Amino acid sequence: MTSTDITGRSAxxxxxxxxxxxxIAIALSKAGAQVTGVARxxxxxxxxxxxxxxxxxxxxxxxxxxxxxxxxIDERQPTVLVLNAGAAPLSRPLQRHTxxxxxRNWEVxxxxxxxxxxxxxxxxxxxxxxxxxxxxxxxxxxxxxxxxYAGAKATIxxxxxxxxxxxxxxxxxxxxxxxLPQLTPATQLGAAAVAAxxxxxxxxxxxxxxxxxxxxxxxQVGSAITELIxxxxxxxDAYLLTAVGLKSLP
Ligand SMILES: NC(=O)c1ccc[n+]([C@@H]2O[C@H](COP(=O)([O-])OP(=O)(O)OC[C@H]3O[C@@H](n4cnc5c(N)ncnc54)[C@H](OP(=O)(O)O)[C@@H]3O)[C@@H](O)[C@H]2O)c1
Numbered sequence: 423m424t425s426t427d428i429t430g431r432s433a434x435x436x437x438x439x440x441x442x443x444x445x446i447a448i449a450l451s452k453a454g455a456q457v458t459g460v461a462r463x464x465x466x467x468x469x470x471x472x473x474x475x476x477x478x479x480x481x482x483x484x485x486x487x488x489x490x491x492x493x494x495i496d497e498r499q500p501t502v503l504v505l506n507a508g509a510a511p512l513s514r515p516l517q518r519h520t521x522x523x524x525x526r527n528w529e530v531x532x533x534x535x536x537x538x539x540x541x542x543x544x545x546x547x548x549x550x551x552x553x554x555x556x557x558x559x560x561x562x563x564x565x566x567x568x569x570x571y572a573g574a575k576a577t578i579x580x581x582x583x584x585x586x587x588x589x590x591x592x593x594x595x596x597x598x599x600x601x602l603p604q605l606t607p608a609t610q611l612g613a614a615a616v617a618a619x620x621x622x623x624x625x626x627x628x629x630x631x632x633x634x635x636x637x638x639x640x641x642q643v644g645s646a647i648t649e650l651i652x653x654x655x656x657x658x659d660a661y662l663l664t665a666v667g668l669k670s671l672p
Contacts, residue, residue, distance in 0.1 A: 425652045425653050425654075426550070426651075426652050426653070426654060427454070427652075428450070428453050428454055428455045428502065428651065428652055429453075429454030429455070430454065430455075430456060431454075431455050431456065431500075431501050431502060432455070432456050432458070432498050432499055432500045432501060432502070433450050433455040433456065433457045433458070433500055433501075433502035433503070433504065433651075434457075434458045434459075434460065434481075434494055434495075434498055434500045434502070434503050434504070435447045435450065435457055435458070435459050435460065435504040435506060436460045436461075436485040436504065436505055436506050436507035436534065436538070437460070437461055437485065437506040437507030437508060437556075438457070438459025438460060438461055438467065438470065438506070439459065439461035439463055439466035439467050439470065440461075440466055440609065440610060441608075441609030441610060441611060441612075441640060442506055442556065442603070442609060442640055442643045442644075443459070443461070443504070443506040443507065444459075444466075444470060444640070445640035445641055445643055445644035446504050446506060446643065446644045446647045446648070447459045447470065447474070447478060447644075448470075448473075448474065448644055449641075449644030449645055449647065449648040450502065450504075450644075450647075450648055450651070451474045451477040451478055453648050453652065454477075455477070455502060456477055456479070457474070457477060457478050457479070458478075458479045458480075458481050458494065458498050458500070459471075459478060459479070459480055459481065460481045460482075460483055460485050460490070460494065460507065461482065461485075461507070462482060462483070462484055463482070464480065464482035467480035467481075467482060468480055479498075481494060485505075485507040485534045485538070486507070486529065486530050486533045486534040486537070488533075488537050490537075491534075491537045491538040491541045492537075492541045495538075495541050495542065495545055495547075500547065500551070501547060501548055501550065501551040501552070502551065502552050502553075502554075502651055503538060503542060503547070503551075503552070503553045503554070504554045504556075504647060504651075505534065505535045505538050505539070505553065505554065505555040505556060505578075506554075506556040507530070507531070507534055508527065508530060508531040508556060508611065509526050509527055509529075509530035509531060510610065510611040510614060511523075511526060511527055511565075511568040511569050511570075511571040511611075511615070512526070512568075512569060513567050513568060513614055513615060513617075513618030514567060514569070514618075515566065515567060516566070516569075519569045523569055524569040524570045525569075525570050526569065526570070527568075527569070527570055527571045527574035527575070528570055528573075528574045528577075531556075531574050531575065531578060532574045532577050532578060532581070535555050535578045535581050535582075536581060538553075539553060539555065539581055539582070539585045539598065542585070542596065542598075543585060543588055543589065543592075543594070543596070546589075546592075546594045546596065547594075547596050548595075549594065549595030549596070550595055550596075551595075551596045551597070552596070552597045552599070552650070552651045553582070553585065553596060553597070553598045553599070554599050554600075554601060554647055554650060554651065555578050555579075555581065555582045555598070555599070555600045555601070556578070556600075556601055556603070557575045557576070557578045557579040557582075557600040557601060557602045557660070558571070558572070558575035558602055558603060558605075559602050559603060559604045559605060559662065559664075560572040560575055560605070561575040561576035561578075561579050561602055562602065562662075565615070567615070567618045567619060567622060568615065575602075578600060579600040579602065579660055581600075582598045582599060582600035582659060582660065583598075583600070583659045583660065585598040586598040586599075586659045597654075597656075597657065598659065599650055599656065599658070599659060599660070599661065600659065600660045600661075601646070601647065601650070601660075601661050601663050601668075602660065602661065602662045602663065602671065603638060603643060603663040603664075604638050604662075604663065604664045604665070605619075605634075606637055606638040606639070606640075607627065607631065607637065608637065608638065608639050608640045609640060616630060616631065635665070636664075636665035636666065637665060638663065638664060638665045639665070642663075642665060643663065646663050646667065646668050649668070650668065656668070656670075658670040658671070659671075
């Protein structure tokens with residue numbers, strides 16, 4: 423199947439100021455999209471705007487705020503949404519969590535994905551649109567030092583699947599896809615988790631990473647998400663993403 427040209431298409435990336443989201447914004451911008459990047463801290467967004475020029479518009483906002491998704495979808499008329507924003511979980515064993523810390527990724531990651539997915543279905547986005555929601559490999563195996571993180575990310579995978587079914591039922595022609603990246607120290611969030619899991623195993627970070635195999639980079643995430651968006655042949659609801667590439671999940 424031929425790839426879709428996204429030149430000039432409006433894309434919104436949440437959590438675009440660093441880590442995976444920044445790499446995704448750069449990759450989509452290089453592929454020709456007009457990218458709106460959402461994060462709370464305006465300073466790194468402004469730096470990215472200076473780097474990418476006219477193809478990137480910063481939007482400093484809390485992506486989990488129920489008003490923000492609706493407003494930005496109305497204003498920017500996107501045909502690509504990458505729901506990547508996520509809170510860094512507190513790296514502690516279960517008994518050292520409170521309900522507030524345990525539920526953090528539900529309040530941020532899940533609430534944000536739910537709100538934006540709902541707005542995408544209700545708008546609805548135009549046929550041919552793509553919504554990518556960032557889940558995690560932790561959704562498959564759990565993450566015992568990250569409170570409710572793994573369950574929240576599993577719910578994001580379910581959400582994208584439910585939305586794909588609603589899109590098909592209503593003939594909307596919108597692809598909803600969840601992506602489950604492997605743990606990587608390439609980002610702030612990932613580096614903290616890798617350090618915690620290495621310490622739990624009584625080893626150092628280099629030894630932990632050596633045992634885990636090839637490391638996923640943020641640039642690989644940017645390329646893989648762009649590939650999912652531009653290749654309509656990627657028609658499954660969920661993909662695992664490792665340093666080896668994308669693999670569809672049953
Ligand atoms: N790194 C990994 O190993 C890994 C593996 C699997 C899945 N993931 C998932 O991939 C996504 C990106 O993670 P990352 O590793 O790139 O994390 P990161 O380096 O900590 O970056 C997180 C991004 O999300 C933004 N953000 C956080 N809360 C936000 C909110 N309420 N509203 C708007 N923006 C918000 C941050 O900017 P502000 O703080 O300025 O808002 C930042 O741009 C997350 O959903 C994460 O769970 C990561």
